[in-house]
Amino acid sequence: MRRRTRGRDGLSLWSSAKDDQLEEHVPEPEESSSAAPARARAEPFSLDREQWDDVKKAARRHRHREIGYQAAELIFIAIFLVWTGGTIYSFAVPDYPWEDYELAANITILVVASVSAVFAAWRARVNGARSVVPVGSGEWLPPEEDLPVDNRVDLEREISRLRTLRFRAFLIALGWAAVHIGGFLGMVGVERSAAELLETGAQVPGRVASLHDPDGGRGGRSMEVNYVVGGRRYNTDVSLETDQRYVTGESVTVVYDRSEPGRMRTLEEPNENQFWVGVSVTVAIVALIAVPFSLVAAGAWRRRHRSVLATGWRTASVTVAPDYPIRSGRKMPSIEVEYRDGSRITLRASTSTHGSTPLRKRPKRWAWVGGEGRDMVVLFPHGRWREPPYAVPAWAVTERFQPDEQATS
Structure with missing residues (x-):
């Protein structure tokens, strides 16, 4: 069955060639192994260099659109959070002076921001699905291989765990959103305390x-x-x-x-506790900044999961090289990868809580590499302090090359 494609761009060439090949391919049964991907092996597609360039240009165009829609999504989410906190504050503060049509305007802004955020998220997802550079180009990974059996690591399960990391980042974003609302509620509590003192003092x-x-x-x-x-x-x-x-x-x-005479206010000045006001404002601002970062992390793990799901894993010798010494303009650690066929590639660790620096003390350790371009993952057999496999997000600094080719160039 031939895949349905949209538009007449480079991705159409890849989709047609891929489907023609998959129709002729009959996957051979694999021996039962937790490390063997249950997926048809993909061979490089018969596209010339010019066609591959068209494919990559189309993928980059969709990637740029995805980033644009993601930025719009984050802006609308920030607007929604700020107006939600402000509306809660207005309802909670005693005797809040509502302006004409202020409540209707707040509700309108909340509805428009939420609908726009959902639409931007949907368009980002659509363009993200189209931005995957097709498997088989060989720019970042060698041809798919029969992975060595390692009963300690279920590689298919580790691909699924990348999706778990995405959901975890999303839950963290929801937690920060709750903290942001909590900051507004803290300011409300300070004002209510001053108002109650005026009534009962x-x-x-x-x-x-x-x-x-x-x-x-x-x-x-x-x-x-x-x-x-x-x-x-x-x-x-x-x-x-x-x-x-x-x-x-x-x-x-x-x-x-009456119970604490040192706590006072005047009829005109509420004399609110400035310490708790500062804490509440700081918490609300920090949480508002953290929400977009968490959502960006969730979106990045979604792209990495999709990319590794398409490519599978490749065994490689991996060396983590932090950018020492610590200084201004320091870069994230580089990850030198050498595949089993002798080809190499240099990756750069992405900013993440799943950092690679703690793994620097064991050079040329065996690991698995998957994904493509800016959405790659290095899967170590275990982390520094934990026994389960440890996924480090990364992006490709160079394309895959043979050492002798680089030397001659």
Whole structure:
């Protein structure tokens, strides 16, 4: 059966040649082995250099579209998170001054942002599926081979575990989104605490002892207020959040907590706990930044899973070489790969929590390499501290080459 293709680009040439070949190919039964991929062996396709160039150009075009849609998706998700937090804040803060049509505008923005994010994610997925450079080009992996049997490692299962890493990154993104909302709720809690103190606290007269207006914008404006409760004098700093101007010696009404007289505010100034306000704002901002990074990681693992699923694994001798010494502009570790047929390729570890630096102390160790281009994975038999196989994301710095060819060039 011939694959249905869209458009008249280079990928159509590959799809037609691949399907013609697969129709004639009858896979031979494999011996039962956990390391043998249950997949038809792909031979290099009969496309000339010019046709392969067209294929790669079409793949790069779809890849660029995928990146563009992913960027749009992240922007819409950030807008959705910010407006969600702001709307929750507006509902939770007592006596929030709603403007005309503000709630309707917030709901409209949330709906448009969510629909746009879903659409961008769908288009990114479609273009991502079309951006896979066809198997058989030989630029990054040698022809598929019969892998040595290793009963300790189920290579087919390790391909499935790449999808698990994608879901884990997505769950981490959801966790950061919850933390972002929690930051807004923390700010709401601070404001509600000040509002409850105004309703339930006791009132006494106070006096402005001094004013503090830092130069250069460092720190906020504040004033020191003196007041007496039960015969004891209290001197408390009050952060100024309104535009009201005070003078030294001015009388103000102090509202204090009956169980903790040192906790106070004035009728005009809520005197919110600036420490918890800063913590809440910092948490909300950090989480808002972390959500897109986690989503990018999830999308990257999805592409790597798709790429390795298409190519399978190749056995290779692998050496991890960190970019020492530590300095400005330092690059991620390089991974020197030598396949069983003698060909070599240089990879660069991708930024990930699955780093390769801890594996630097064992050069030329045997591992498995899969994927293509910017979506490659190096699978080590085990990590530094863990026994199960350890997947390191990487991308190709060079194309696959024979050492003698490089020497002559």
